[in-house]
Amino acid sequence: MGTPRVGSGISVAILFVLWSSGIQAQRPVELQTTDAIAVERYVDVQRGELPIIISAPHGGSMKLPGVEPRSGEDLPDNASKFVTLQDFGTADLASAVAAAVESRFGKRPYLVVALPHRRYLDPNRSPREAYEHELAGRIYKRYHDHLDKYCLEVSNRFRGGVLIDVHGQGLASDTVFRGTQNGRTVQFLRRRFGESAHVGKESLFGLLSQQGWKVHPNPLDGREQPGYNGGYIVRTYGSNQTYATDAIQLEFGRSYREKSTRKKTANQLAAALQDYAEKYLQISESAGTR
Numbered sequence: 001m002g003t004p005r006v007g008s009g010i011s012v013a014i015l016f017v018l019w020s021s022g023i024q025a026q027r028p029v030e031l032q033t034t035d036a037i038a039v040e041r042y043v044d045v046q047r048g049e050l051p052i053i054i055s056a057p058h059g060g061s062m063k064l065p066g067v068e069p070r071s072g073e074d075l076p077d078n079a080s081k082f083v084t085l086q087d088f089g090t091a092d093l094a095s096a097v098a099a100a101v102e103s104r105f106g107k108r109p110y111l112v113v114a115l116p117h118r119r120y121l122d123p124n125r126s127p128r129e130a131y132e133h134e135l136a137g138r139i140y141k142r143y144h145d146h147l148d149k150y151c152l153e154v155s156n157r158f159r160g161g162v163l164i165d166v167h168g169q170g171l172a173s174d175t176v177f178r179g180t181q182n183g184r185t186v187q188f189l190r191r192r193f194g195e196s197a198h199v200g201k202e203s204l205f206g207l208l209s210q211q212g213w214k215v216h217p218n219p220l221d222g223r224e225q226p227g228y229n230g231g232y233i234v235r236t237y238g239s240n241q242t243y244a245t246d247a248i249q250l251e252f253g254r255s256y257r258e259k260s261t262r263k264k265t266a267n268q269l270a271a272a273l274q275d276y277a278e279k280y281l282q283i284s285e286s287a288g289t290r
């Protein structure tokens with residue numbers, strides 16, 4: 001086995017020369033193309049203890065190494081609007097809502113937050129429209145695997161729950177738009193508690209209005225704003241599907257998600273969620289389920 005040993009020695013020498021002459025510049029390229037890049041760091045997740053799930057797909061600002069921004073070139077003809085702008089402040093707002101819910105209820109909500117910038121992936125689109133690079137695809141999968149798992153878990157543990165999908169819109173700074181596909185994604189709630197649970201004074205948006213928020217639709221039983229009336233996430237994880245989770249998209253105007261107002265917004269939403277939970281949710285786990 002003498003020869004291989006000589007060979008190994010030469011290889012080591014060559015590798016050393018390569019390393020000392022600029023292999024550092026190549027290293028990132030190697031990392032980009034390997035499956036070894038962990039996707040965990042690109043999606044914040046928290047398993048909860050309450051039938052409340054908070055999702056924020058568009059608030060991220062992280063770059064993806066070696067990934068080009070999406071071009072939107074190969075989208076199907078019937079694709080949803082191609083958008084690469086971030087929903088500014090909504091990742092931090094979602095985390096602040098989770099913290100405010102935890103301090104109010106004494107238990108944690110479920111949380112799923114995408115951290116890459118929307119120019120690389122859009123978790124609020126179907127897989128076909130969401131990404132153009134396999135790393136972005138794996139991050140997308142992690143996001144949705146967790147939403148699916150958490151919505152199933154909440155459906156079983158608590159026999160129902162609410163999914164709050166946090167977004168930002170630039171149409172009206174002082175307004176928060178509701179998106180439920182005009183009630184379709186909150187069917188479970190409406191069936192059990194009637195239309196007032198969705199559009200009445202004690203619906204979530206009614207309660208938020210009582211907190212001083214300017215909400216849309218106004219009146220609450222009006223039509224939801226086209227474009228903000230509920231995207232892929234609420235349509236996929238709402239009670240129009242097999243989940244017992246009622247899914248509501250919240251499109252926050254700028255004034256609710258600026259750094260100086262986020263905490264107040266989060267506290268008010270947590271307060272409304274507490275009222276909502278008392279009326280429509282079962283906070284303790286169902287007997288015989290885990």
Ligand SMILES: [Zn+2]
Pocket residue numbers: 058087124166167168
């Ligand atoms: Zn959004």
